[in-house]
Amino acid sequence: MTGRTITFYAEAVEAKHFVERLANNQLHRVFLKEFETEKGERIVNLKLAYRVWGKPNAERDNILLIFHALTGDANCAGYTGPDGRVAGWWEALFGRHAAIDLAQWCVICANHPGSCYGSSGPTDREVGATRPIGRDFPEFSPRDLACAHKQLLDLLEIPSVHAVLGGSLGGMAALEWAVLFPGAAKRAVVLAAPAASSAQAIAFNHIQAKCFEIDPAFKNGDYYGGPRPMLALSLARQIATITYRSPGEFHSRFGRDTAFSPQPDAQAYLIQRYLDYQGEKLVRRFDPNSYLKLLATLDRHDLARGRGSLAEVLKAIRAQMCLISIDSDILYTGEEVESLYRAMAEAGVAAQYKQIASLHGHDGFLIESDQLNPLVGKFLET
């Protein structure tokens, strides 16, 4: 597919964006005239959906760019949904006494390309096509995600932000930002993200991707207009859920407890019900092809790819780095994050590292706001 050009429809949007004028809590969009991925695929009219909270100050030095994780969206703060009751995925980090006070900071968060929350992705149609592009949507690496965000900020005439922040896939994009654009962030907060996706992480993604091959509804990704491969997506999410949480959490929340199941003579362990529920929840809100594309994005994460040694790569970083791991994280382990921190310190990067204690595993970066608020808040201020 290398060398392909994919053209999406563009809608009429203001040619010039003024971040000062952008309404809060509203999904805005821009179309990048041309974007080339690391693999050499060209996309014409790449749409980026993003939100802005707070106001930039006169110097425009109070801007924070937040990258979301695998199935996240641009709603990192505030409340959305039909009845305005769905909290943003990092809402607990926002507030007067939290890490990010919107009276002080202006926050920008865009949906990743490949996802299904407003930016270009598999559900979009190419110009002239009658069906969504599906699996043929180009593969974005975390490096590509950082580049797409950079073009968005260029359009907003923001050459540099105070900080980039992100956890998991978002942390990978933040790392890439720090490497790619040394002058474009004073600080970077990277949670639960390693220097490269490990064999173990690739293994867990592999078995998730394989679920779709079994599901006849997947039809090699061309399921639009027919039944969606819901069983596969649900199972993939259940597999992922095990990696997002921890054995200790499952033990303390569920243990070997059972509930009577609707089937006669069958009891279900509560942990089974919990996994089923997590699977069903994602099915209601996510596109299967988007899920597969973003799994591949995770797999591609490798700061050193094509750049020489990791030590060489890290020397480019100018931002102050704050790396945070979670002690019970089995997906991107504390060991991995700490080893990246040590490599940064050896490369002369101004880096700090903190491991937070949590029973919640990888998802601790979304859950442990009591620990994250003072930590992230202080790092942004100093």
Added chain:
Amino acid sequence: MTGRTITFYAEAVEAKHFVERLANNQLHRVFLKEFETEKGERIVNLKLAYRVWGKPNAERDNILLIFHALTGDANCAGYTGPDGRVAGWWEALFGRHAAIDLAQWCVICANHPGSCYGSSGPTDREVGATRPIGRDFPEFSPRDLACAHKQLLDLLEIPSVHAVLGGSLGGMAALEWAVLFPGAAKRAVVLAAPAASSAQAIAFNHIQAKCFEIDPAFKNGDYYGGPRPMLALSLARQIATITYRSPGEFHSRFGRDTAFSPQPDAQAYLIQRYLDYQGEKLVRRFDPNSYLKLLATLDRHDLARGRGSLAEVLKAIRAQMCLISIDSDILYTGEEVESLYRAMAEAGVAAQYKQIASLHGHDGFLIESDQLNPLVGKFLET
């Protein structure tokens, strides 16, 4: 299904078995006239396939009973297969300078009911039925496995063995043997098995079982005579493989290395190829319904179930216990095995505990023969 009676066909076998006469390296079989599972299902003519190596001495006090793991069989020692080149799953523990010298010991190993290597299982037909029993084969708990083995040894007129040994599911059966039949083993060697299957272990089994629900070839277990649910079985095995090995092993063996895949423009990570290969290997040799039945057997493992506290249960044990864990085991962790050991010590059981160092995770109990041979050999002798 409680209260059901299932009748299988019995073949004419010698009414009385003399272990002295049983040929080595040959699959023997007995039919238990009646066996009742913990859940109250009665099986008439439960077939048990087993092998015997070595000879019992005059006192019959040199007999070892070995329980196999999930997809294992009665071939714990020796070589089988059409060209006699397939090593038994624990062959590395046998030999003059290994843990088990067949000049000294007589070893018995039976295939677990529910499996597909000669004992009664889902591929068998009930009397009068035209199709295999499939999913309706009764669920055996590790407790039931121990009871079935006890009936086999009763038929062989072996009231007590020198030791029971097993790893993983086999270790669970060995634990149940020690609890259920305090006079029937002097020693027990339990590798990589906990007091009860954890929520995490149940979670990993749940996502494996779910693979079959997606595969249309599964047909709710009634696939005999048609295509087998190979994709589901392969994926389930791939999931299991992640739990059988360790992140460290995957990192050192595969890292992020890739190989060109047969598909144009697609590279496959070696870890993906490895998992695919492990899946394909099992598909060639295992029955999907048997796999599901034995997953449920693992889930049911709980020494304390219906017996009061674990401390009370362990007080029944008279055998000397040797518990062994593997430091990189993420399925049945060192922490779990050590906690069982401590509970035994507190309950006054003569127990010893050893953690072996291995990169191979749970499968270390099959692989680390250099460490296991002196450890197990010495324990059997003292």
